[in-house]
Amino acid sequence: MSGEVFSKLITSVNPKIMNYSSRGGHKIDRIVIHHNATTNKNVAMNTWVKGGRANTSAHYEVTPTEIIGCISESDAAWHCGGTGGADKPKMSYPNQRSIGIENVNKTGAPKWEVDHKTIINTAKLVADICKRYGIPLDRQHVLGHKEVTATACPGGINVDEVVQLAKGYYYGGTHDEPGIPGKAGIPAAKPASTGWIKQNGTFTVTTPGGIKLRSGSASTKSPLIAVLPKGSVVKYNAYGYAGGYVWIRQPRNNGYGYLPTGNASGNKRTSYWGNFK
Ligand SMILES: [Zn+2]
Known part of the structure; x- marks a missing residue:
């Protein structure tokens, strides 16, 4: 596929052809957060390959160390359209108007936890997407999957936390970032010489x-x-x-x-x- 659109934050592109369709002219104004419901990113991404039985896909797969481009942002991924029947999405054109971000799990059922490093990567990606498309960075525009259709997804992810963290990146970085030379990252169980x-x-x-x-x-x-x-x-x-x-x-x-x-x-x-x- 030529002309694929991905965030500059991606660490790689998954070359497999996955399920997608046209956005049908709809503007991107929502981000939907998912968890894989598996601790294996490849198991998750392989279910999105075209012709598979799951009929799902997402734009991005996020892990503690990676942001993998899967479906071009210019196309609709199949991530929050519901399963049909009684499972009617709570917004119109859910897939056509949104970008779907999948996150690999750190633990399985019932908690389906997601590593904090993965959440940080997703927060950076959310901030980047909101900036590029002019999407307001708030909980009305950044949603958990279950806020769109009937599902337990995104498992152990706290979408409020994702948005809070993303705000730090959106506004040009946050103080107290690890990596400030000579400042952050110095372990200190309690204040050094003076105490509290x-x-x-x-x-x-x-x-x-x-x-x-x-x-x-x-x-x-x-x-x-x-x-x-x-x-x-x-x-x-x-x-x-x-x-x-x-x-x-x-x-x-x-x-x-x-x-x-x-x-x-x-x-x-x-x-x-x-x-x-
Ligand atoms: Zn989901």
Whole structure:
């Protein structure tokens, strides 16, 4: 096929001819998120090959390390049209107007978990697609499969999280990205020399890309809770220095959230990513 349209983020193209049809002139204004319902990406993609019995396909297959182009964005993939009969899609022309992203599972039934690295790749892809087609990056336009037709798909994927993460990439990168030289990725179970310094206050995020809120400890290696967009207000009860950042500690229902609020050199703040009150 010539003239295939894929995101620049793809790591490869699957050369097999898969199920697709014309978009019939419909504009792309939705992204639909799926899980493979298998931990084997090749098993998943092979079911989309033309002539197979499944009558399905998707534009992209995403894994912890890959974004594989399968069906050109200029064509409709067969991913959210429903199975016919009583399973009537909740929007018109579901396949013709959407881009379908499939994600390989990390675990099988019943949880059907998806690796966080896969979710990150999908979030980057979602941000890229929204930018190129002018699709609003929100939950009305980025949907889980089950929000379109009757299905348990996308399994263990939290589409809210995908959209939150995608916003960070959409707005030109997010602070506290691993890979900032000499800053991120330095493990710090707790703030190094000072420990937590008690202080009650509120912090308002002003950086356009938002800031990543972590659980467990004040480290960019800690599990991500959310990307807090610009304008978010966080109540905190302590602050401290770790890994090249000034962190605040947010009391939550089940522990603490940890938010970097700017860069630090040792125990000296060198930048602000928001306002304190
Ligand atoms: Zn699905």
